[in-house]
Amino acid sequence: MAEHYKPFKYMPWEMSLEERFQEYHPAYSEREAVVEANRCLFCHDAPCMVACPTTIDIPTFIRKISTGNVKGSARTILESNLLGATCSRVCPVEVLCEGDCVLAHDHKPIAIGRLQRYAMDYAAERNIEFFQKGEPNGFKVAVVGAGPAGLSCSGELAKRGFDVTCFEKREWGGGLDTYGIVVFREPVEVSLNEVKMIEKLGVTIKTNVEIGKDITFEQLVDEFDAVFVSVGLGAVPEMQIPGEDLEGVLDGLEFIEETKVRPLNDIKYGDRVCVIGAGNTGIDCATIARRLGSERVNMIYRRSEAEMPAYHFEYQFALKEGVSFMFLTQPVEVIGEGGKVKALKCRRMDLGEPDASGRRAPVEVPGSDFEIPCDMVITAIGQKKHSHITEKLAKFGIKTVKGYIAVDEKTNRTDHPKIYAGGDCVRSHGEASTVMAVEDGKIAANGIHRALCGEGVKAELLPTHASKR
Ligand SMILES: Cc1cc2nc3c(=O)[nH]c(=O)nc-3n(C[C@H](O)[C@H](O)[C@H](O)COP(=O)(O)OP(=O)(O)OC[C@H]3O[C@@H](n4cnc5c(N)ncnc54)[C@H](O)[C@@H]3O)c2cc1C
Numbered sequence: 001m002a003e004h005y006k007p008f009k010y011m012p013w014e015m016s017l018e019e020r021f022q023e024y025h026p027a028y029s030e031r032e033a034v035v036e037a038n039r040c041l042f043c044h045d046a047p048c049m050v051a052c053p054t055t056i057d058i059p060t061f062i063r064k065i066s067t068g069n070v071k072g073s074a075r076t077i078l079e080s081n082l083l084g085a086t087c088s089r090v091c092p093v094e095v096l097c098e099g100d101c102v103l104a105h106d107h108k109p110i111a112i113g114r115l116q117r118y119a120m121d122y123a124a125e126r127n128i129e130f131f132q133k134g135e136p137n138g139f140k141v142a143v144v145g146a147g148p149a150g151l152s153c154s155g156e157l158a159k160r161g162f163d164v165t166c167f168e169k170r171e172w173g174g175g176l177d178t179y180g181i182v183v184f185r186e187p188v189e190v191s192l193n194e195v196k197m198i199e200k201l202g203v204t205i206k207t208n209v210e211i212g213k214d215i216t217f218e219q220l221v222d223e224f225d226a227v228f229v230s231v232g233l234g235a236v237p238e239m240q241i242p243g244e245d246l247e248g249v250l251d252g253l254e255f256i257e258e259t260k261v262r263p264l265n266d267i268k269y270g271d272r273v274c275v276i277g278a279g280n281t282g283i284d285c286a287t288i289a290r291r292l293g294s295e296r297v298n299m300i301y302r303r304s305e306a307e308m309p310a311y312h313f314e315y316q317f318a319l320k321e322g323v324s325f326m327f328l329t330q331p332v333e334v335i336g337e338g339g340k341v342k343a344l345k346c347r348r349m350d351l352g353e354p355d356a357s358g359r360r361a362p363v364e365v366p367g368s369d370f371e372i373p374c375d376m377v378i379t380a381i382g383q384k385k386h387s388h389i390t391e392k393l394a395k396f397g398i399k400t401v402k403g404y405i406a407v408d409e410k411t412n413r414t415d416h417p418k419i420y421a422g423g424d425c426v427r428s429h430g431e432a433s434t435v436m437a438v439e440d441g442k443i444a445a446n447g448i449h450r451a452l453c454g455e456g457v458k459a460e461l462l463p464t465h466a467s468k469r
């Protein structure tokens with residue numbers, strides 16, 4: 001397994017909060033980067049590159065680091081992935097490029113993520129601008145949502161001369177990279193720098209504008225030649241158990257966001273915390289609580305260890321951070337006293353036959369209720385779909401799959417000829433990640449470019465996995 005995290009075996013309470021929330025890995029020095037780059041075999045038909053959803057030419061960017069051409073290395077990365085700085089930090093490299101590195105089995109895989117970060121930091125520290133806005137081609141495109149999918153699509157189109165306006169309902173662009181990814185994995189500034197880079201390409205980003213409320217989808221379709229919808233997903237759904245409204249029950253996404261937008265000293269945390277759900281978001285909430293100072297953090301999951309959705313390396317990381325796991329446990333009520341959380345009532349579960357997801361369904365064990373004393377409950381049981389948006393899009397004849405926007409996967413076009421979509425709002429199956437959202441933005445940019453400028457543009461298009469299908 002690649003060493004992606006640096007867990008604290010014992011929580012170092014003597015460290016300041018700021019130190020506990022610093023990026024896991026210190027940046028590579030020049031020497032460290034060159035030594036690591038020189039371990040690469042520069043494979044022909046490199047499996048690491050095939051495993052990268054954005055098809056970054058990994059052997060080439062690593063070779064450039066090894067020869068001292070770090071600027072060229074950064075260009076190679078950004079040519080395939082405009083959000084290379086974020087992806088170098090947040091990508092689950094263990095299951096993507098590093099997992100498929102030929103050295104993964106016998107030796108240690110090349111630290112592709114850290115090398116990519118080295119090249120990206122080099123370019124950012126020197127304010128190097130690699131691309132300019134393309135010669136105007138007369139077409140206008142609206143992008144809804146400035147998360148990774150929206151930024152990637154906007155930037156790729158601007159490079160080719162499209163006049164792009166990106167509408168974002170929040171104060172800052174970057175989507176979950178800015179608001180949702182734990183600060184010790186990605187500092188907010190890295191994401192905001194990428195937003196700036198996209199603006200420098202000539203993209204107009206209009207923040208605090210919600211499409212569907214401040215401007216209608218009809219207006220966008222009338223005014224623009226194409227529309228790309230990249231609205232992501234919504235808040236954590238309600239658990240629908242008694243006591244959810246008590247003080248001390250928090251939405252996991254809001255809890256993480258606090259650590260990104262507020263001084264760490266101002267953030268409230270419980271001494272004994274129960275995190276409900278065992279996905280990657282739950283793990284983030286649990287490790288944040290530990291690093292803030294919570295003494296006991298229990299993750300509660302109704303299925304078993306084998307079914308938990310978190311990556312194995314995330315699970316291991318949480319264990320090393322002192323987080324406890326309670327499997328086959330279903331919360332049934334949040335118990336309060338004086339309006340505040342006092343305990344979480346749970347029921348033991350067993351595993352029955354596989355359900356629609358293919359995983360064995362949890363079945364209640366009668367008479368097995370018990371209470372876990374706690375003063376904070378954090379919910380991390382997924383994200384709601386934006387049904388208010390899919391309802392509006394249905395008026396354009398756009399269909400959904402399990403509540404996600406349905407698209408043609410080669411172009412990311414919906415059932416409406418002018419409307420495209422990508423990112424988490426279309427990901428009806430498989431893992432959702434930043435790098436996949438970036439790739440979706442590229443696929444849509446290619447689709448829009450081809451639809452508006454004709455098949456003749458094919459040669460100029462960026463390689464994507466979709467274009468290879
Ligand atoms: C807690 C958490 C941690 C994660 N950690 C990782 C990780 O470590 N690595 C990884 O690869 N992936 C991670 N992911 C997944 C990754 O963040 C997402 O897959 C990715 O951000 C999806 O990009 P997106 O552009 O589709 O959506 P988002 O990032 O959600 O962006 C959507 C944007 O659209 C805006 N918007 C929504 N509705 C409207 C509207 N009507 N009008 C205008 N704007 C609108 C939103 O405000 C938002 O800015 C994590 C996800 C979560 C929830």
Ligand code: SF4
Pocket residue numbers: 039040041042043046047048049058059062100101102103110112
């Ligand atoms: S698979 Fe590993 S060794 Fe081969 S090019 Fe990729 S990083 Fe280098």
